[in-house]
Amino acid sequence: MTNTLHAIYRFDYPLFLIRSAVVMALAFSAFIAIRGVVH
Numbered sequence: 001m002t003n004t005l006h007a008i009y010r011f012d013y014p015l016f017l018i019r020s021a022v023v024m025a026l027a028f029s030a031f032i033a034i035r036g037v038v039h
Helices: 002-038
Strands: none
Touching: none
């Protein structure tokens, strides 16, 4: 498990950062849209 995590972090760290940033942006825009609909 730790070796797999190390490999993922070593090889996919920029991809992981980009993916997490995209997910955060999508969740944030969805949250804003839902708040706009509710209010």
